[in-house]
Amino acid sequence: MNTTNDSSSRARLLRSFPDLLLDQILNHMFSGVTVIDRDGVVLLVNERTLDMFGYREDELVGQNVTILMEPGDAARHTAGLARYVRTRQPRLIGIGREVWGRTKAGGRIPLHLTVSEFWLSGHNYFVGFMRDISAERWANDLLEQTRHRFEFAFDNALQATCLGDADGNILEANKRFADLVGHSIEDLRRNQWTSLVHPDDLGPVLRALDAMDPDLSPKFDTEVRVLPQDGYVNWVEFKARFAPADDKNLAPIIVQLEDITQRRVTMHSLRDAQERLRTAFETSLIGQGIVDMTGQVIAVNPAFAQLMGGPEDSLIGANIESFTHPDYRATVRTAGALLASGQESSWRGELRFITADGRQIWVSAVLTASSSAEGQPIQFLAQSVDITAEKELLAALTRSNTDLQRYAHLASHDLQAPLRNLSSYTELLFASLDPSLLTDDQLALMDHMGHATRDMQQLVRDMLELCRVDIASRGEPVFTPVESAFRDALKRLQSDIAGADADVTLIDNSQDALVALPAGQLTTLLQNLIHNSLRFRSDQRRLRVVVTCQPVELGTVTIEVADNGSGIAPEIQQLVFEMYRTGPDSDGTGLGLALVKRIVESSGGEIKLTSDGWSGTTFTISLPIQPTTDH
Numbered sequence: 145m146n147t148t149n150d151s152s153s154r155a156r157l158l159r160s161f162p163d164l165l166l167d168q169i170l171n172h173m174f175s176g177v178t179v180i181d182r183d184g185v186v187l188l189v190n191e192r193t194l195d196m197f198g199y200r201e202d203e204l205v206g207q208n209v210t211i212l213m214e215p216g217d218a219a220r221h222t223a224g225l226a227r228y229v230r231t232r233q234p235r236l237i238g239i240g241r242e243v244w245g246r247t248k249a250g251g252r253i254p255l256h257l258t259v260s261e262f263w264l265s266g267h268n269y270f271v272g273f274m275r276d277i278s279a280e281r282w283a284n285d286l287l288e289q290t291r292h293r294f295e296f297a298f299d300n301a302l303q304a305t306c307l308g309d310a311d312g313n314i315l316e317a318n319k320r321f322a323d324l325v326g327h328s329i330e331d332l333r334r335n336q337w338t339s340l341v342h343p344d345d346l347g348p349v350l351r352a353l354d355a356m357d358p359d360l361s362p363k364f365d366t367e368v369r370v371l372p373q374d375g376y377v378n379w380v381e382f383k384a385r386f387a388p389a390d391d392k393n394l395a396p397i398i399v400q401l402e403d404i405t406q407r408r409v410t411m412h413s414l415r416d417a418q419e420r421l422r423t424a425f426e427t428s429l430i431g432q433g434i435v436d437m438t439g440q441v442i443a444v445n446p447a448f449a450q451l452m453g454g455p456e457d458s459l460i461g462a463n464i465e466s467f468t469h470p471d472y473r474a475t476v477r478t479a480g481a482l483l484a485s486g487q488e489s490s491w492r493g494e495l496r497f498i499t500a501d502g503r504q505i506w507v508s509a510v511l512t513a514s515s516s517a518e519g520q521p522i523q524f525l526a527q528s529v530d531i532t533a534e535k536e537l538l539a540a541l542t543r544s545n546t547d548l549q550r551y552a553h554l555a556s557h558d559l560q561a562p563l564r565n566l567s568s569y570t571e572l573l574f575a576s577l578d579p580s581l582l583t584d585d586q587l588a589l590m591d592h593m594g595h596a597t598r599d600m601q602q603l604v605r606d607m608l609e610l611c612r613v614d615i616a617s618r619g620e621p622v623f624t625p626v627e628s629a630f631r632d633a634l635k636r637l638q639s640d641i642a643g644a645d646a647d648v649t650l651i652d653n654s655q656d657a658l659v660a661l662p663a664g665q666l667t668t669l670l671q672n673l674i675h676n677s678l679r680f681r682s683d684q685r686r687l688r689v690v691v692t693c694q695p696v697e698l699g700t701v702t703i704e705v706a707d708n709g710s711g712i713a714p715e716i717q718q719l720v721f722e723m724y725r726t727g728p729d730s731d732g733t734g735l736g737l738a739l740v741k742r743i744v745e746s747s748g749g750e751i752k753l754t755s756d757g758w759s760g761t762t763f764t765i766s767l768p769i770q771p772t773t774d775h
Contacts, residue, residue, distance in 0.1 A: 176274040180209045182229050184222060187269070196276055198248040209272070214244045214252070225270075237261055237270075242277065254281045304380075304401040307387070312336035312353070315396060324380070324401055326372025337399055342369035342377065353384065358395055362386040367404065379405045431507075431528040437484055439463045439476070442523065451507070451530055454500035464526065469496035469504060483513040484521050494531070506535040567597045621747070623658035623770040626650070626693045626703065629666035636671050637678070644678045646687040653694040657701045658770040665743045666767075670705070672736040673763055677707035680761070701769045706762040712755040720753065 170177055176193035180186055186204050194201060197212055204211070210218035228234060237259055245253040256275045261268055298305065298316075304324040306317035317332045325332070325340050341349055345368035352364040363385045369377050380401040389395035425432055431448030433441050441462050449456040452467060465473045472495045479491040491511045496504055507528040513521040574590050582590070630650045634641065641648055659666050674689055681687040685708060692704045712720060721741040744751045744765055755761040 174275070176272075176276075178204075178209060178212075178272045178274070180270050180272070182225070182268055182270075184208045184210065184225055193274065196247075196253060196274065197245065203248070212245050214246055217243055229268075245274065254278055304403075306332065306337055306399050307396045308337050308399055309396060310353075310356075312338040321401060324372070324378065324403055325370055340370050341382075342371055345369050349382065353397075356384065356386065356397075358386045370401070378403055379408045431530075433459070433464075433526045433528075435464055435511075435524045435526050437480075437521065437523065439465060439480060448528065451505070451528060452497065452499050453503070458500065467498050469498055472496055479511050480524070483511060483524060486513075486519075486521060489513050495528075497528070505530055506532045567594070570594055570597055621660040621768075622663040623660055624666045625656065625658060626654055626666070626691075626701075627652050629659070629670055630691060632667040633670040633674060636667075637674055640675065640678050644681055644687055646678060646681065646689060648674060648689040649691070651690060651692045653692070654701050654769075655695060657693075657695055659701060660768045660770055661743065661747055665747075669740050669743050669765070670703075672740050673705040676736055677705070677709055677761070680712070681707070681709045695769070696766065699768060699771055700766055703765045703767065704762055705765075706760065708760040711757045711759055712753065712761050713757045714755075717753055717755060721751075 170188075170190035171192070173190060173192060176196050177188075177190040178186060178193055179188035186207055186209050189201060189204050194204070197204075210221060213221060228237065240256060240258040243255050243257050245255045247253060254277050256277050258273045260271045260273070262271065263269075299318050301318055301320060304318070304321035306321045307315040309315060314332045314335055314337050317329050319329070322329045322332060327335070327340075338346060338349065338353075345366075348366060349368060352366065355361055356364060363383070365381065365383050368380060368382045370380050372378060381404050383400040383402075385398045385400075387396045387398050425443075425445050428445055429447055431445065431451040433444040433448050435441055441459050441464060444456050444459045446456065449459060452459060459467075465476055468476050475493065475495065479493065482488050483491060489512065493509060495507055495509050497507055498504055508531045510527045512525045512527075514523050514525060516522050570590070570593050574594075579587065627650060630652075634648060637648075661669075670691065674691075677687065677689045687707060687709060689705065689707045692706070694702055696702045720737050722738060740763075741751055744767065747768060749765060749767040751763060751765045753761065753763055
């Protein structure tokens with residue numbers, strides 16, 4: 145290397161182009177350069193300075209350098225420069241710091257400023273090197289904002305999260321993680337997250353951790369138990385991930401925990417409930433089947449298969465209509481449509497099924513809709529009980545009752561004619577005899593014969609009326625005013641009332657209510673109750689019978705028949721409504737009050753008796769009335 149020639153070239157360059165060389169050096173610097181004297185006057189600036197502050201060179205040279213500073217900084221600069229010149233004690237010289245510069249337009253620029261001092265011809269000067277750090281400030285602010293956002297998101301995340309290294313040490317944890325494992329964040333930073341895992345679950349976790357690789361296997365998920373300090377064991381979903389990092393060997397591991405204790409409890413409870421339901425379904429004595437929305441059978445229990453007389457496999461996949469009697473298939477379709485629309489949650493009715501061997505059976509069926517989480521019906525539970533035997537028994541009983549009622553009705557009619565003849569012959573026989581020729585015993589026998597004949601006639605009439613009530617109770621009700629029925633009853637009892645010299649009155653507060661009973665039954669009811677008062681009148685006072693009618697509640701009327709007769713003894717009050725039950729002094733048939741009770745109860749009403757046994761009797765009856773419509 146030719147050092148002499150290099151030195152000569154450098155000396156020639158400095159001698160020939162000193163100003164040009166200085167300009168080129170200053171104007172190609174990345175930092176702004178400003179030279180001032182000891183009074184702070186700007187002597188020299190480079191182009192970078194002019195670009196940063198927006199001045200021309202002639203606008204800066206000769207001005208005090210404080211023109212480039214914020215007002216507060218300008219005052220401190222002037223005082224500091226004067227102090228240094230006076231004391232020579234450096235405070236800023238050679239020390240870099242961050243300051244704010246002020247542009248010509250009034251804007252602010254963050255700068256990194258370094259000040260140096262140099263001497264020339266016995267005078268000292270100062271050089272300021274300024275670097276615009278706006279981009280650095282922006283990057284740092286962005287980095288700080290990002291860090292704050294990350295810390296906020298990390299600390300307030302609903303997911304329990306911690307950062308750890310490959311050795312299991314906890315580097316950082318959020319509050320949710322600390323709360324879940326029952327430790328403070330400070331304690332966690334001194335522990336390993338593996339120490340929080342239940343010993344029985346730690347082995348698989350450690351093996352999975354060893355197998356983790358940033359490239360090949362960067363994550364694993366599992367379910368483990370953790371051991372909080374409170375002693376309770378929590379089940380968590382455990383997720384481990386490698387965090388992104390420039391050096392994969394130093395990449396931290398993100399561990400996230402989600403408390404699934406309640407979910408596991410719920411799942412176990414659900415499985416237990418499903419198992420109980422399955423057991424109840426399989427072992428139920430009631431035939432049960434699950435049917436989809438199209439009517440196809442999905443499952444049946446053994447009881448249903450036994451009911452239908454075939455194996456379970458033969459029923460699964462079949463449509464429910466295939467073993468429903470044709471007369472009831474429309475009923476099944478209607479019930480299914482009603483449940484599918486959500487109008488009803490269940491349907492109950494009686495159907496006929498056809499078994500595998502062709503038999504027809506009656507079943508009491510219940511269809512219940514099962515809905516999805518959104519509330520939409522998705523399938524039906526069909527429950528069926530064989531009621532064929534009950535149906536046959538009921539039919540036989542109905543036939544027997546019908547035959548019995550027909551027999552009683554015919555028997556009553558057939559007995560009427562000979563009884564009328566017997567009564568007429570007795571009266572003719574008595575009229576043809578001379579009473580003076582008859583002994584007292586013979587006269588008594590004739591009188592007993594007449595009484596017996598009349599009693600027999602009354603008994604037949606009561607039996608006939610009882611049959612009529614039973615038959616009429618199956619018909620539609622007739623709506624009858626109380627006053628009209630009361631008048632008809634008085635006509636039937638006219639001679640009896642006159643013979644007893646009784647006062648029978650009606651107090652009608654029913655507001656024209658119409659009692660809902662089969663035709664003629666309200667008259668029969670009032671007739672029997674008034675007749676009962678006539679028979680049990682007192683010898684001590686004139687008989688007074690008051691019939692009172694008044695509405696009690698919507699759709700119901702109360703009728704009271706009260707008298708001041710001899711009353712009914714307490715010991716027989718519970719027996720008077722039984723058939724053929726009569727009091728010790730009664731000459732009745734024992735059917736009148738039984739007939740009244742049957743009329744009342746067949747209409748859905750109630751009857752009760754009140755009597756102190758000596759001063760009278762009150763019968764209180766509640767009966768349905770015709771509904772009224774408000775216009």
